[in-house]
Amino acid sequence: MYRNVTCGALRSTDIQKEVILSGWVHKVRDKGFVIWVDLRDRYGITQLVFDEERSDKSLLEKAKELGRETVVQIEGTVIERASKNPNIPTGDVEVLVSSLQILNPSALPPFTIEDDTDGGDDLRMKYRYLDIRRNPVKNNLIFRHKVTMEVRKYLSDQGFIEVETPYLIKSTPEGARDFLVPSRMNEGQFYALPQSPQTFKQLLMVGGMDKYFQIVKCFRDEDLRADRQPEFTQIDCEMAFVEQEDILNTFEGLTKYLLKQIHNIDSGDFPRITYDEAMRTYGNDKPDIRFGMKFGELNDLAQHKEFSVFNSAELIVGIAVPGAASYTRKEIDKLIDWVKRPQVGAKGMVYVKYNEDGTFKSSVDKFYDTSDFAQWAERTQAKPGDLICVLSGNGNETRSQLSALRMEMAERLGLRKPDEFAPLWVVDFPLLELDEETGNYHAMHHPFTSPKPGQMELLESDPGAVRANAYDLVLNGNEIGGGSIRIHDKDIQATMFKHLGFTPEEARAQFGFLMDAFQYGAPPHGGIAFGLDRLVAILGGQETIRDFIAFPKNNSGRDVMIDAPATIDEEQLKELHLKLDL
Amino acid sequence: MYRNVTCGALRSTDIQKEVILSGWVHKVRDKGFVIWVDLRDRYGITQLVFDEERSDKSLLEKAKELGRETVVQIEGTVIERASKNPNIPTGDVEVLVSSLQILNPSALPPFTIEDDTDGGDDLRMKYRYLDIRRNPVKNNLIFRHKVTMEVRKYLSDQGFIEVETPYLIKSTPEGARDFLVPSRMNEGQFYALPQSPQTFKQLLMVGGMDKYFQIVKCFRDEDLRADRQPEFTQIDCEMAFVEQEDILNTFEGLTKYLLKQIHNIDSGDFPRITYDEAMRTYGNDKPDIRFGMKFGELNDLAQHKEFSVFNSAELIVGIAVPGAASYTRKEIDKLIDWVKRPQVGAKGMVYVKYNEDGTFKSSVDKFYDTSDFAQWAERTQAKPGDLICVLSGNGNETRSQLSALRMEMAERLGLRKPDEFAPLWVVDFPLLELDEETGNYHAMHHPFTSPKPGQMELLESDPGAVRANAYDLVLNGNEIGGGSIRIHDKDIQATMFKHLGFTPEEARAQFGFLMDAFQYGAPPHGGIAFGLDRLVAILGGQETIRDFIAFPKNNSGRDVMIDAPATIDEEQLKELHLKLDL
CATH class of the missing domain: 3.30.930.10 (Bira Bifunctional Protein; Domain 2)
Structure with missing residues (x-):
């Protein structure tokens, strides 16, 4: 029997029990006279202890040699831990080891088996079997x-x-x-x-x-x-x-x-909602509705004034970004740059700050007055403190650009909460x-x-x-x-x-x-x-x-761990009645 | 709503209920003044009734036209059935139809959708989607x-x-x-x-x-x-x-x-049991142990007598077939033919009838006496009334031949019970x-x-x-x-x-x-x-x-229903950098 308990199981109620554990050496702390080893398996980590007073000398020597990820089996007694670790479920106890068997040594892994590993994506994919030892995966x-x-x-x-x-x-x-x-x-x-x-x-x-x-x-x-x-x-x-x-x-x-x-x-x-409504309201057929920022179409309000950009647009549409009226000129300029990136593709962006005091400040102040902006605010459901962002142009393209902006602002504002569904x-x-x-x-x-x-x-x-x-x-x-x-x-x-x-x-x-x-x-x-x-x-x-x-492929469709796809024997091709045509 | 109850659900407790059912027309019995239709879905069969007295005339006419496997939706009232059918769970009731809608007509199916169908294997595979409508599948x-x-x-x-x-x-x-x-x-x-x-x-x-x-x-x-x-x-x-x-x-x-x-x-x-023991006892590494007929090796008992076939054999091994001592000479000859078929491959078979009265009758009577046969019987665990069948030759081949015989006799004697595990x-x-x-x-x-x-x-x-x-x-x-x-x-x-x-x-x-x-x-x-x-x-x-x-392939690896594999476009081959090499 390789174990009678897992590395995630022991509690203070188990003190005095004789146990057998198997697992991987996660970490070794060698203080000379005492050695602590974190032993890890799928279920958790249990601290092992070897010390001069209570352990056989040869055992202590053997423990000193343990490298990370070595597979070991131990027998020992569950004892109370002097300095408890409240961060792990087994943190109240440790196991005083009476016997240690090395089941399989390990070469130095190419990255650390920690929640925050030092391994980059490529390395982790190549050694996916080691990556799977890490808690997140x-x-x-x-x-x-x-x-x-x-x-x-x-x-x-x-x-x-x-x-x-x-x-x-x-x-x-x-x-x-x-x-x-x-x-x-x-x-x-x-x-x-x-x-x-x-x-x-x-x-x-x-x-x-x-x-x-x-x-x-x-x-x-x-x-x-x-x-x-x-x-x-x-x-x-x-x-x-x-x-x-x-x-x-x-x-x-x-x-x-x-x-x-x-x-x-x-x-x-x-x-x-219907597809049409989703496109009109969110510019997107898979809207994230963890947050608002619904689209407000402004054609009837914003056209037929002096602003030629809007007058020639098929669609004028805006959203109210909550609390963003406080954006500085520089921040807004950066936002305009953001919507003009090729991935988004807008030609520009009109903004209206709906200040906390109820006043408006806009990039198109000279074409529109406060009563115009008040209507825009109503249409986009803006409240004082919000920043109204308006895009214009071809209908579908503009919707898609504003959808991208909506998602970006939600991300920046922390509105895409992972624990909300x-x-x-x-x-x-x-x-x-x-x-x-x-x-x-x-x-x-x-x-x-x-x-x-x-x-x-x-x-x-x-x-x-x-x-x-x-x-x-x-x-x-x-x-x-x-x-x-x-x-x-x-x-x-x-x-x-x-x-x-x-x-x-x-x-x-x-x-x-x-x-x-x-x-x-x-x-x-x-x-x-x-x-x-x-x-x-x-x-x-x-x-x-x-x-x-468990074993994903990379963007070229390759499994870099097993190195597939791969060339095959001439014989195999022949059996399939095929020839390569490269 | 296509249905509010399935065709397997109605019982006498449902009498008087208004129901909506959908399903396939399984069978139509047209008595002129009354028409019964068995309506089938995954869950069972419900009898529908249309008659001159209680049904609208046009409904009766429509019901007369219903072909097998037509998909229909009906509304009606659950009523008690005059002649109950104890063979099906819904057999106490029928549904008096007040409305009938044909959802989809059906061409005449290539075989009957019955537990015992008239469709051969090939036809059933080609129309597997119809085969799946049958209860057994x-x-x-x-x-x-x-x-x-x-x-x-x-x-x-x-x-x-x-x-x-x-x-x-x-x-x-x-x-x-x-x-x-x-x-x-x-x-x-x-x-x-x-x-x-x-x-x-x-x-x-x-x-x-x-x-x-x-x-x-x-x-x-x-x-x-x-x-x-x-x-x-x-x-x-x-x-x-x-x-x-x-x-x-x-x-x-x-x-x-x-x-x-x-x-x-x-x-x-x-x-x-070990592999070696399985081979020795059953001539097979996957023995069926729902029945006995364990192998008895007879080398020490049967060699060094006058019978040269046995003397030159590597292995002499027999089984006792329960109750088969009553086999006639003709039946035994047929059995010997069976073991000599190429699929089994034995050269011949020696038999010993262990008669109910305790006497023995064997094809090798002239080489062995009653005390020999008594020992053979003990070794093969034969009882009076059993037929001892003995094969000889090369060890592994003989075991495999006797294993085939053992399975065949078990099959004939009904010892391979499907409900025994x-x-x-x-x-x-x-x-x-x-x-x-x-x-x-x-x-x-x-x-x-x-x-x-x-x-x-x-x-x-x-x-x-x-x-x-x-x-x-x-x-x-x-x-x-x-x-x-x-x-x-x-x-x-x-x-x-x-x-x-x-x-x-x-x-x-x-x-x-x-x-x-x-x-x-x-x-x-x-x-x-x-x-x-x-x-x-x-x-x-x-x-x-x-x-x-659900959708198996035939012995040439073909799915005859969808006709796969199939040839592909030249274009597809090109994209894969391949040429045919036929």
């Missing part, structure tokens, strides 16, 4: 486990069945690129790894499995932006015989349950999205999304205006889930494929099995998928998903 | 969900953490072939899909995550034998600071828990296995398996004799789990790679990251992996894993 992985267990418990209790769908499927040209897997047995043919189990979950609905879920890896061969992974995990869900309302209620229930179980937070009903539903997404480059419309969600009732006819006349039975669940400014009611009528699905630019042959080659299935009594159905990596990160009060993945 | 998938939920609950309650390991990893030449995934971003390089998360779980142990599990897809590009799938699911587990005994206890606990939760069976302690541990597996073709030894389990203490020296002198800290959990004649204590010493691991024929360079190229990790304080560790597909099938009293997989 270890606790994130344990947290992820807890969240997924709770998700499964909730859904299973609600009658959902977890069904495993295949990983070796068929490539579809839609959306992001597939990872492909050459088949050895079927010469010249390829499997694809799923970008999501979308079609399989719809087939399960056709199969009568009316409440399905799966926590499942998905794959996208995209050029990686920061914090995107080529493989990621989804909580994938689908229900039959449901309307949008049923789905929103079910997964609002799941989210409330998680907030309660994980953070003991009782959430009220989640707000719901503000979920909301964004509904009525557009069905189609214009590809600016090609001028073609493509599915905003995916080609199986159902338009809202009575909007099919708009598909011809005004495709961009068609709204879908599609919804996102947003938490703290992040989309954590998204889904839709699906088309279950094969004729409507065929029409949709046509509008998305598929020829009937292409539609058949790619989705023939789904269209076939829809002939045999497809029930009305819809679903949702959550990005588990992001959900866990946000529930954990963080935003970097990589910190919640 | 649907119930298997629900059963699988329940088993996996229980597995997760048990392991999580025991402190195990489920950690997701990557799917895009690095190819290793060891064992079965990897499926490869060309990297677009890393030209000419490939990922591999994991055959198991073996090295990652060992790295998690190095990382201090001392109780890990994962229910995870694994991939092997092998030529498929019957009932093998290119992608399959493992319950993958690993523990640190454990000895073999700790692992056996933990996973015996899991198995007992499953038998209790799923079948309400209280299991005693699982028997443990007989688990056992087989321990002390050989470390190495001789490849008869190449004459080289390779790892029987995998190259990380630890030899038993003190057996390292045998590696040079008698590699085949080295026993490993490796174990299998066997249930009803199937290996459901297997594992080992791992090597955690980098020098021993290097020695092992050498003995397995890796050059130091090859070992470094393939397992360098693991050997590196072992420098930094690897704890003693070991683990086990269960084949979930098989475990679920056996717990479900069946042996065909395909029936417990």
Whole structure:
């Protein structure tokens, strides 16, 4: 037996007990006549003590030699600690060691195994197995486990069945690129790894499995932006015989349950806003509503005066930044520089200080008077002490710039509190999205999304205006889930494929099995998928998903720890009937 | 709202209630003046009734048109059923329909959606989404969900953490072939899909995550034998600071828990036998011990007589088949033909009828007398009425032939009861296995398996004799789990790679990251992996894993439903820097 107790377990009630512990040497303090060793395992740290008076001399010598991260097993007696450490749960006791066995030595680790490590990102990724010994990473992985267990418990209790769908499927040209897997047995043919189990979950609905879920890896061969992974995990869900309302209620229930179980937070009903309203009010389809700063559109108030910049703008829109009227001229200039950065892209910014004394001071004082500014303040819900920031220009661009400013100011003001959770539903997404480059419309969600009732006819006349039975669940400014009611009528699905630019042959080659299935009594159905990596990160009060993945890949899609991908043998290529074409 | 109750819910206590149901038209019985419709969903079947007296005429007309598998929504009143059907839970009631809406019509399905369908295997696979509507398949998938939920609950309650390991990893030449995934971003390089998360779980142990599990897809590009799938699911587990005994206890606990939760069976302690003993007693390293027929070796009793076949045999071994002494000469001849089939491969079979009256009748009467046969009977534990079947020849081959006979006789005698569960541990597996073709030894389990203490020296002198800290959990004649204590010493691991024929360079190229990790304080560790597909099938009293997989592949690795794998665009190949080489 390697241990009869873990390094996180001992308390003062255990004093006098004989114990066996195993773990890693975390730290050694050698005072000559006495040596303290912090022994660490997954569960905590226990202080070991060796001293001249009470320990065998050879034992003391052996302890002196212990290097960091050596794996040892000890036997000893739990004793009271002279100077207690209130910072750790085992801080009242220490173990007087009577026997010490070195299970495995350790070379000097490339970084310290401490909460605040000296290891940079690259080094930590290369030695991820050492990084996982550190509390922040270890606790994130344990947290992820807890969240997924709770998700499964909730859904299973609600009658959902977890069904495993295949990983070796068929490539579809839609959306992001597939990872492909050459088949050895079927010469010249390829499997694809799923970008999501979308079609399989719809087939399960056709199969009568009316409440399905799966926590499942998905794959996208995209050029990686920061914090995107080529493989990621989804909580994938689908229900039959449901309307949008049923789905929103079910997964609002799941989210409330998680907030309660994980953070003991009782959430009220989640707000719901339409996509259009979200864009108008926050300039963003995933607004962070932990704070206000709602957009106020000022066209009617600010146009037709002498200020030509506003007169020629499609949109004039502002927010009231709480308490920022005290900004100095220099600070405001820096803020203007900030909105002019290429990442934000504004041409400039008009400001109005709404001073504590009720007066206004603005960069456009010569065009507007106090009564104008009072109206602007009302429109942006500004209070004395606030700074009204106004951007203008093209509608969508300006909204997006002001959204960036809103988030930046919230960040600066500490309004994005990691322990506060503000979920909301964004509904009525557009069905189609214009590809600016090609001028073609493509599915905003995916080609199986159902338009809202009575909007099919708009598909011809005004495709961009068609709204879908599609919804996102947003938490703290992040989309954590998204889904839709699906088309279950094969004729409507065929029409949709046509509008998305598929020829009937292409539609058949790619989705023939789904269209076939829809002939045999497809029930009305819809679903949702959550990005588990992001959900866990946000529930954990963080935003970097990589910190919640045991073995993440870097921005080139490489696993630097195992050094993958890698070249393969000529023989392996041959078996797959392939040649490199570099 | 599509329904306020499911098709499996209504009872006589619901009579008079107004209900809304949705589902599939399972069957229509049209008596002219009255029409009964069986409406089906995942939860059961509810009888709907339309009749001349109580229903609107147009409703009756509409009901007459209903085809099988049409999706409908109805409203109606629960009423008592005139002739009750005790075979279904809703059999006391029916629903008098007041409104009928057709949600989706259905073409005639290619096979009937009945427990005993008229659909052949190929058709059922092509239309798997219809097959899943049938109770046997649907119930298997629900059963699988329940088993996996229980597995997760048990392991999580025991402190195990489920950690997701990557799917895009690095190819290793060891064992079965990897499926490869060309990297677009890393030209000419490939990922591999994991055959198991073996090295990652060992790295998690190095990382201090001392109780890990994962229910995870694994991939092997092998030529498929019957009932093998290119992608399959493992319950993958690993523990640190454990000895073999700790692992056996933990996973015996899991198995007992499953038998209790799923079948309400209280299991005693699982028997443990060594690999050598299993081979000697059952000719098989995964014996079915739901029945006896243990092997009795007869060399000392049967050799040195006049019977030259036995005298020249390496091994003479028999079993007593219960109650088969009554076999006619013709039946025995057929049995001898059976053992001589190429799949079994015996040259012949000697039999001894141990008659009810205590006399013996044998095919070798002229070489042996009653006292000889009495000794054979004692050795094979035969009782009056049994048939002793004796095979002879080369040791291993003969054992394997007799094992096949033992299983066949158990099958014929109905001794392999699907509702009886007989688990056992087989321990002390050989470390190495001789490849008869190449004459080289390779790892029987995998190259990380630890030899038993003190057996390292045998590696040079008698590699085949080295026993490993490796174990299998066997249930009803199937290996459901297997594992080992791992090597955690980098020098021993290097020695092992050498003995397995890796050059130091090859070992470094393939397992360098693991050997590196072992420098930094690897704890003693070991683990086990269960084949979930098989475990679920056996717990479900069946042996065909395909029936417990939602969307299985056929023996050529094809998904005939979605028609994958498939050819891909030239463009996609180009992006992957590949050319076909057919």
